[in-house]
Amino acid sequence: MKLHQWTIALLILIPLMGGCQVHDRAVIDQAEQFHGQLEKAVIEDPQLANYLQKVGDRIIDVAKELDAEDVGPKAHKQEDDEWMYAQGMRFHFVNSKTLNAFTTGGEHMYIYTQLFVECQTEDELAAVMAHEYAHIYGRHVHKGMQRQYTALAFAAAGAGAGALVGGKDNWQTGAAAGGGAAYALGAFANMGFTRKDEAEADKYGFQFYTHAGWDPNRFGDFFQHMIDAGHDTTPEMLSDHPTLKSRVEESRERAAKLPPEAASWRRPPVASPSEFKKLQARAISVGKNVPSDQSLENSKELLQALPRSCVAPVDPQDALDARQRIVDKANATEQPPKKKKKPATPTS
Numbered sequence: 001m002k003l004h005q006w007t008i009a010l011l012i013l014i015p016l017m018g019g020c021q022v023h024d025r026a027v028i029d030q031a032e033q034f035h036g037q038l039e040k041a042v043i044e045d046p047q048l049a050n051y052l053q054k055v056g057d058r059i060i061d062v063a064k065e066l067d068a069e070d071v072g073p074k075a076h077k078q079e080d081d082e083w084m085y086a087q088g089m090r091f092h093f094v095n096s097k098t099l100n101a102f103t104t105g106g107e108h109m110y111i112y113t114q115l116f117v118e119c120q121t122e123d124e125l126a127a128v129m130a131h132e133y134a135h136i137y138g139r140h141v142h143k144g145m146q147r148q149y150t151a152l153a154f155a156a157a158g159a160g161a162g163a164l165v166g167g168k169d170n171w172q173t174g175a176a177a178g179g180g181a182a183y184a185l186g187a188f189a190n191m192g193f194t195r196k197d198e199a200e201a202d203k204y205g206f207q208f209y210t211h212a213g214w215d216p217n218r219f220g221d222f223f224q225h226m227i228d229a230g231h232d233t234t235p236e237m238l239s240d241h242p243t244l245k246s247r248v249e250e251s252r253e254r255a256a257k258l259p260p261e262a263a264s265w266r267r268p269p270v271a272s273p274s275e276f277k278k279l280q281a282r283a284i285s286v287g288k289n290v291p292s293d294q295s296l297e298n299s300k301e302l303l304q305a306l307p308r309s310c311v312a313p314v315d316p317q318d319a320l321d322a323r324q325r326i327v328d329k330a331n332a333t334e335q336p337p338k339k340k341k342k343p344a345t346p347t348s
Contacts, residue, residue, distance in 0.1 A: 021142075021146070022142045022143075022145045022146050023079065023142075024079050024080075024083065024139075024142075026145075027104075027105040027106050027139075027141050027142055027145065028083070028105075028106035028107060029106075030104065030105075030106065031103075031104035031105055031106025031107060031108055031141075032106060032107070032108075034104045034108075035104070035108045038094065038110070040291045041094050041095050041096065041290065041291050041292055042092045042093065042094055042095075042110075043092075043093040043094070043095055043113070043283065043286055043287065043290055045282070045286045047279070047282060048093055048279060048282060048283055048286065049092075049093065051270065051271060051279055052091045052092070052093055052111065053090065053091055054270045055091070055122070055125065055126055055129060055270050056089070056090075056091035056109070056129055056133070058126075058212040058213065058267075058270070059126070059129055059130050059133050059208045059209070059212050060084070060085055060089055060133065061085075061212070062207075062208050062211040062212040063084070063085065063133065063137055063208050064084075064085040065211070066207060066208070066211065067081060067084075067085075067137075071204075071207065072137060072138070072204065073138045073200055073204070075138055075139040075140075075142070075143065076137055076138055076139065078139065081137075083107070084136060084137060086107075088107045089107050089109075090107060090108055090109070091109045091110075091111060091129060092108060092109070092110050092111070093110075093111055093112075093113055093116065093283060094110045094111070094112045094113065095113055095286075095287040095290040095291065095292045096112040096113060096114055096292055097113075097114045097292070098112050098114055099112065099114050099115050099118065100112045100114070100115060101115055101128050101129070101131075101132055102132065103132045103133075103135050103136055103141070104141060105135070105136060105139070105140070105141025105142065105144075105145075106136075106141075109129070109132045109133060109136070110132075111125070111128065111129065111132075113283045113284070113287055115128065116280060116283055117280045117283060117284060118225070119222060119280075120221070120225070121218065121221070121269075121273070121276065122214070122269040122270060122271055122273075122276050123214045123215050123218035123219070123221060123269070124218065124221050124222040124225075126209055126212070126214045127205070127209055127214070127218070127219045127220070127221070127222055128222060130205035130206070130208040130209040130212070131201050131202060131205035132201075132205075133205065133208060134200070134201040134202075134203075134204040134205035134208065135197070135201045137204055137208075138197065138200050138201060138204065140197040140200070140201065143197065144194070144197075195242055198242055199242050199250075202242075202247055202250065202251070203254075206219055206251060206254050210255075210258065210262060210265060211265055212265075212267070213265055213266055213267025213268075214266075214267075214269070215266070216254070216255035216258055216262065217252075217255050219251040219254075219255065220247060220248040220249075220250075220251035220252060223244045223247045223248045223251075224244075224248050226244050227244045227245060227248065231244065
């Protein structure tokens with residue numbers, strides 16, 4: 001295909017990819033494949049696993065009740081959602097010293113043990129878990145995948161334009177430069193949507209959390225601890241998350257606006273404060289005999305590159321570096337092997 005024909009084809013592809021709807025089955029299958037890569041670092045200790053799932057089940061049960069009352073964003077109702085409340089929905093502890101929690105949008109949600117041991121109360125843990133489940137409830141991973149399709153299409157178009165600028169002899173270099181710049185711009189433009197998703201996950205996560213019985217005034221505590229540790233210094237326009245300060249303030253405002261009957265929602269924690277501390281100590285002890293996420297060679301870089309969802313307003317340098325290494329490897333595999341230079345013909 002000639003360059004101008006290739007470019008026209010890419011321009012046709014952009015709106016098609018941008019308008020592509022990602023369905024539940026695709027996200028669930030992708031999440032299952034990812035879980036297979038991470039599974040060895042998941043702590044299967046029955047006491048820890050059962051505790052975490054009990055906290056998660058309280059959140060899931062309440063979400064099903066609120067779903068029956070038509071609570072949720074528009075995306076929540078775009079497909080049948082019964083799978084979101086089924087037995088297959090699982091919360092997992094991941095043995096890791098990284099402060100993180102995330103979901104892949106399907107039937108798995110992950111809490112890193114470092115985050116668990118830094119929680120001062122079960123309320124803090126439940127707030128993070130409710131937030132992660134709200135990402136699934138709002139189908140945010142679906143939206144993220146759609147945005148990536150669009151960004152990749154624009155990157156491809158940028159590559160085509162770069163190829164034209166590079167000319168016949170330098171089209172590969174021009175394509176690589178054009179594609180990289182286009183993708184970077186597309187990723188930056190998509191940050192606003194990601195902030196919206198994070199704010200929405202806080203909104204509905206707060207509802208799950210409070211209706212499930214935890215203290216409304218404690219929802220923002222973990223974010224406050226992150227502020228106290230100096231993790232809220234990035235301007236919001238450069239971040240894919242709302243600022244931690246704004247999230248703490250909004251959680252306090254929501255707590256103040258709760259109706260009087262909210263007092264009847266309160267329930268004892270799944271674990272008492274003393275039991276909670278014992279579980280944290282157990283996570284540290286058991287983790288010594290479980291592979292960590294960083295020891296899994298096949299997925300170490302991928303896991304490191306993951307967004308630090310709900311924990312900090314900006315991804316740390318190690319995540320950014322990991323993403324760049326992945327991009328560099330992808331670019332390297334696309335470059336054709338260098339042709340060997342023919343030996344110079346001797347002159348007489």
